[in-house]
Amino acid sequence: MSNAADMGLTARDPWDGQRDVVVVGNGLAGSAAALFAAQKGLKVAVVGTGSQLPLSSGLFDLAGMVPGDKGYSAAPWQTVQDLVSQGPGHPYGKVGADAIAQAFKGFLAILEEEGLGYRICDTNARVVTSVGSLKASYALPETMVAGATALEQGLKTLIVGIRRLKGFEASQVAQSAAPIWPGLSSVVVAPEGLGRPGDIYPEALARELDLPEACDRLIEAIRPHLDGHKAVGLPPVLGMEKSRETLAYMEKGLGVPCFEIPGMPPTAAGVRLREALDRAFSRYGVATFVGGRVTKASKGEGGFTVTASLRGEERTVSARKMILATGRFMGGGLAGDRLRITEPLLDLYVSQPQSRDAWHRCDLFHPEGHAVNRAGIIADTAMRPLDSEGNVVDPSLFVAGSILAHQDWKREKSGAGISIATAFRAAASCSV
Ligand SMILES: Cc1cc2nc3c(=O)[nH]c(=O)nc-3n(C[C@H](O)[C@H](O)[C@H](O)COP(=O)(O)OP(=O)(O)OC[C@H]3O[C@@H](n4cnc5c(N)ncnc54)[C@H](O)[C@@H]3O)c2cc1C
Numbered sequence: 152m153s154n155a156a157d158m159g160l161t162a163r164d165p166w167d168g169q170r171d172v173v174v175v176g177n178g179l180a181g182s183a184a185a186l187f188a189a190q191k192g193l194k195v196a197v198v199g200t201g202s203q204l205p206l207s208s209g210l211f212d213l214a215g216m217v218p219g220d221k222g223y224s225a226a227p228w229q230t231v232q233d234l235v236s237q238g239p240g241h242p243y244g245k246v247g248a249d250a251i252a253q254a255f256k257g258f259l260a261i262l263e264e265e266g267l268g269y270r271i272c273d274t275n276a277r278v279v280t281s282v283g284s285l286k287a288s289y290a291l292p293e294t295m296v297a298g299a300t301a302l303e304q305g306l307k308t309l310i311v312g313i314r315r316l317k318g319f320e321a322s323q324v325a326q327s328a329a330p331i332w333p334g335l336s337s338v339v340v341a342p343e344g345l346g347r348p349g350d351i352y353p354e355a356l357a358r359e360l361d362l363p364e365a366c367d368r369l370i371e372a373i374r375p376h377l378d379g380h381k382a383v384g385l386p387p388v389l390g391m392e393k394s395r396e397t398l399a400y401m402e403k404g405l406g407v408p409c410f411e412i413p414g415m416p417p418t419a420a421g422v423r424l425r426e427a428l429d430r431a432f433s434r435y436g437v438a439t440f441v442g443g444r445v446t447k448a449s450k451g452e453g454g455f456t457v458t459a460s461l462r463g464e465e466r467t468v469s470a471r472k473m474i475l476a477t478g479r480f481m482g483g484g485l486a487g488d489r490l491r492i493t494e495p496l497l498d499l500y501v502s503q504p505q506s507r508d509a510w511h512r513c514d515l516f517h518p519e520g521h522a523v524n525r526a527g528i529i530a531d532t533a534m535r536p537l538d539s540e541g542n543v544v545d546p547s548l549f550v551a552g553s554i555l556a557h558q559d560w561k562r563e564k565s566g567a568g569i570s571i572a573t574a575f576r577a578a579a580s581c582s583v
Contacts, residue, residue, distance in 0.1 A: 170196045170438070172581050173457050173470035175445045175496065176484065178202045180552025180570035181476035182428045186261050187254075187578030188474070189435035196438040196468045198445055198459045202425060203482060208280075208413040209387070209420030211571070213255070213289035214243075215275060215564020219519040223287035223564070225274045234565070238525075240557035243565070245532045246572045254575030255290065255568070264434065265427040268293035268395055277302055281319050281386065281414040283327020289568065292420055294389050294398050298410035301382040307334040309380040310412070311373055314341040316351045318415055319386035336380075342372035357388040357419035360397050370404035380407065387411040387420045394423060440466050444483075448473065448496055450545060472547040472581045475499075475528075475536075476574065477554055484554040485527065492526050494554070500539045502529050502556040520562040527556035534577040549577035 174185045177199025185197040214230035215223050217237060224230040228248065235244040243251060259269045275287035276299040291299060301308045312321030321337035328335055345368045346356055359365045373383060383401075389411050390397030401409045411420065432439050443459035443466060450456075454471040477484030477496065486495045487510075492503045503526040504510055510523035529537045534549045551573040553560055560566040 169453070170194045170468055170470040172196075172472045172474060172578075173198065173455060173468050174474045174476060175199070175448065175457065176476035176478060176482070176552070177439070177441060178476065178478050178482065178552060178570070179204060179207075179567060180478070180554075180574045181474070182432075183254075183258055183571050183574035184474045184476055184549075184551045184578050185437045186428070186431055186435055187257065187575050188581050189437050190257070190261075191578065191582040193578075193582060194436075196440070196470065197432070198440045198443050198457060198466075198468070200444045200482065201442050203478075204425040204428070205418070205421040206416035207421040207424065208286070208416075208418060209292045209424055210278075210286065210288040210295070210413055211255070211269065211290035211567035212564040213251070213275075213568040215287050216562070218559055218562045221518070223275055223277070223285070225287075227275050227289045230563075231568075234558075234563060238557055240529060242530070242555045242558050242569050242573050245530060245534070246576045250576060250579075251568065251572040254572045257575065258571045259290065261431050262424075262427050265430045266392065266395060267423060267427040270296045272299070278413060279324060279328045279332065279384075281324060281412050283324045285328075285331065286413060287564070292394075292411070292423075294387070294394050294411045294420070295413060296410065297382060297408035298384055298412060301384070301408065301410065302332055305332065305334055306381040307379065308332070308336075308382040308384055309373075309376060309378075310335060310337040310384045311376075311386075312337065312339040313345070313351065313356070313369075313386065313388075314339055315346060315349070316353065316356060316386060316388070318353060319412075324384070324412060338373075338376045340369070340372035340376070342368040344368050345372075353386060353388050353414065353419045354391070354417070354422050357391045357394075357423070360388055361390045361393040363400055366397060366400045366404065370401065373405060377405065377407070382407055383409045384412050385409060387414045387418050391419065391423055391426065438468075440468075445496060450548075454547065472549065474534075474549045474551055474574075474577045474581065475554065476550070476552045476570075476577075479527070479553050487523075492523070494528060497548070499528050499536050499544060499550075501526060520559045524559040524562065525557055527554050527558075529556045530573075532576075533580040533583075534573055535580070549580055551577040
């Protein structure tokens with residue numbers, strides 16, 4: 152797989168006529184699919200209403216558990232296998248372990264090009280979240296890696312809150328996580344000259360901490376409290392475009408490993424991811440129409456014609472192939488009425504329980520989840536949607552991400568993995 156520099160790509164005029172591929176949906180799956188396709192030299196346009204990525208924790212899960220099991224699995228690849236053998240039709244079974252691994256590697260390399268580093272963990276790495284709960288994940292932003300190590304080694308660690316910062320209570324993290332991490336303590340600092348007057352918002356503070364002078368203020372405020380602590384945990388605000396440099400600067404200034412604690416949405420880590428992907432779009436010449444909802448998509452002799460509208464402005468793009476990555480109910484990729492679940496854009500066949508009564512179990516918190524969460528589009532191994540008879544709907548139409556059937560990403564902790572892996576396969580199929 153080549154990178155943008157090798158290909159000599161530059162951003163092109165966004166809507167310069169015919170494209171090879173149009174991607175509908177700019178969440179994790181659509182963004183990854185667009186970039187994988189562009190890496191293959193295809194001319195790509197992506198249209199999306201605006202992604203939910205800024206809400207995400209920034210962690211990339213592969214497979215955290217099989218629904219019904221108690222607790223996280225330590226072995227993500229074994230869990231991938233278990234998901235495939237226990238749930239016929241699981242998207243991971245369509246892509247296969249080798250391609251899933253390749254997809255992760257390729258996607259993380261794209262982010263690395265944009266200065267956003269991730270570390271793949273052989274076992275699911277456990278981190279403490281901002282509510283003090285445990286989360287296990289496969290690929291951690293490098294700003295969160297030292298937190299997994301500190302927890303694993305039970306290091307005496309200081310959790311630092313910042314006065315007036317919204318959405319992060321250091322004492323809550325320390326108290327809730329105390330049973331699994333006895334060496335934790337917390338402090339709230341009030342660095343002089345950091346943040347505007349009034350409430351401080353994580354995204355704004357992260358941008359401020361791209362600057363060494365701002366880091367110096369935070370370091371000065373933390374240093375008197377270090378007192379033999381071997382690591383420092385912070386809210387996820389360690390830089391926006393320069394998080395790698397910010398982390399290194401903080402660690403040098405404090406003399407101990409530092410890490411971000413995954414936060415509640417919206418998070419600076421999610422915004423960082425969104426912005427890195429947007430920079431990658433530009434690097435790889437992917438045309439974007441962000442904020443636009445595709446209202447019409449039709450297929451003619453020359454391929455697909457997709458019309459998107461935004462505040463009264465309409466744009467049309469034609470492309471030989473299309474990747475549908477519109478997500479589930481929240482983003483509008485699937486819709487449900489009193490009788491059934493539909494796919495509103497192309498009216499694709501949606502695999503679903505026979506009646507609405509079977510959508511949910513009586514027990515809302517049943518560990519095996521609800522049938523409605525496994526509803527979705529069935530695809531073949533090339534990620535081409537199938538109709539109710541199992542026939543390919545259209546050889547130039549592909550689907551990726553959480554809209555796919557036979558997975559329950561929230562329960563399986565497989566969100567990023569399914570998005571990245573199926574995007575990789577859909578993009579590869581487009582280039583054939
Ligand atoms: C709060 C939150 C926390 C998360 N935490 C984690 C985590 O800890 N670990 C992890 O691995 N992943 C996490 N994720 C990310 C998750 O992996 C992905 O959101 C998930 O994989 C689904 O991605 P997707 O691209 O398929 O769908 P979506 O993210 O839903 O993206 C689909 C996009 O398509 C748009 N769309 C739909 N219809 C149209 C249309 N007609 N025209 C244009 N656009 C349209 C939608 O509005 C949406 O923006 C989190 C996500 C959220 C929201």
